[in-house]
Amino acid sequence: MCDLVCMAIVLSTLNLSFSSSEVTVDCGTNSMSIRWAESPSLTDLSLLRLGDCSPTSVTVNPGGSEAIFHIGFDACSFRRLVTEDDVVFENELTSLASSKVSSVLSPVVCVYEKPADWSPPLYDPVIFHTNGQGNLLFHLNLMNDDFSGVALSTTFSLGSFIPIAATVDQASHQPLILLLEECVASTTPTLAQDGHIHPIITNNGCLMDSKNTNSRFLPRRSLSEIRLYLQAFKFTNVYIHCKLVAWDPHVMDSGKKACQYDAQKGRWVLLDDPRKSALCTCCETRCQARRQRGIGKDLVQPVVLGPLAIKN
Template sequence: MMASFWQGALLLSLAAAISVHADMELDCRPDHVSLMWTESRSQADTSLVRLGNCLPTSVTAREAVFNVDFNECNFRRLVSGDQLVYTNDLTYESSPDSHVQSFTHPVVCAFERPKDWYPLIYDPVFNTYGQGDLVFHMGLMNDDFSGPATSTVFSLGSFIPIMASVEQNRHQPLLLLLEECVAATTPELQPESNLYPIITNKGCLVDSKTSRSKFEDRQKSSEIHLSLQAFRFALGEEVFIHCKLVAWDPSGLDNTKKACHYDKEHGWELLDNPAYSNLCDCCESSCKSRKMRSTASGKHGEAQTAVLGPITITD
């Protein structure tokens, strides 16, 4: 199966190379791409050729060569039917005093989608003082959270099932919380980024006030399930969901460490114990932060940022 998979990938990459431009040689590999641009214009400066936001790996007077991974250079990933497609743009920006015309050419690597392929789960690892490693996961799930999603495209108003978890290993029991989440059109947040708030104010699912978004009942304290209703933000564009995950002492909940969503009949409710939903009262104002205690005095938990995506919401 794997042999036929890579044969299909190679044929698709060669087809892309022929159709894009006669002066471009493109070789798509499982996790990286090799591209050689041969410039036919004698006055062109090959050092000005860019693949996405990447400079050439090497240049000569007539050639610009790129050897890069798909997680570099702002490659875009799309899962469509039985194909896994990576796209980018090869560009040339002429200097102001040059008579050589600028250009933009698409770069496409299309693979046959493996039957066991699913969107990557964000899997950072970091050390905690004196206890070993905590491993966080965040990923898209299928409708009943029984397995990973098979698509990253969602229609407006449908639900985007999101699961986050922490591996406890040798730790005492931990409660996984989503402290902050925003949607953006970029994989990295910038001061000028256009944002859509999802969770703010230390665990308040503010999107639930105007939608059917909600936290699902927990199956494990170390996991949290979020049914996020697809929103009218950047329709048709790539969307990235940026979250701050917190692994916390289950007995240490307060108005800064909580998971709250809005119920149209009952108002703000605390996911883990509705009897203490008064911890969510500050969701309408400001939930003041409390500094984590130092390790010497008994630290309660650890935090980690994560990025999920890209996903696409269609009208």
């Protein structure tokens, strides 16, 4: 069990039954253990997945079978969220059918009491392991006005600019470009259908907020960084939910881009090469990626920034 104050949630319970199945979750200090037991076994337990990870072990017996996961929070695409009081690790337990389509069986969450010295209240870097291509470290930070360092305050006046910087440390990985595929603002630390949501970046990299406000991308200092001035809007407390994407800079299309609206020109403009702004013409409709040869599977990391306070 965990040394910090913590709890495990699987559909609001520690032990959950699915007809003949039972799930037990144990939150550790830096990891979790999950036991899925069936009596008798009705499914192929090797097809269970926690995030993108297979079971650590599977035992099959005539009277019943079980699958066990022993997983660290730096693997399996765990999402880490820091709220005012808690540190939350989220994932989904799924079953991979023969059709190769995953069906979600249950959300899995470990919640820890946030240490008193936690500062700033932002997402920490998350390590991605990429099959021999080197480790990637993703960052999303609230910055001071000139982007010279991380901001010390998370309070902004309505209409002022919120400086945000996303970066990826590539180590030995081949050169990649960092993109913001999607960002939305919400009044809650987790996205919910009944929550208040404000779209910021949609349509595979279109800064929709630049169409009606002064929000804008800043020129890049490197391909591994993307900076944004977001104009503060009417949310008292706000969380910024984003998907960071690391991609091959030589294989860009309408599905992998960074576009913003230029009011003076009356059109959408590509951040990295205005001459190729035709990639942005779909921002008003629907952008779809074309299949091209690149690095293969794009490397995506969901992150959350907040809470931020907006004052009138």
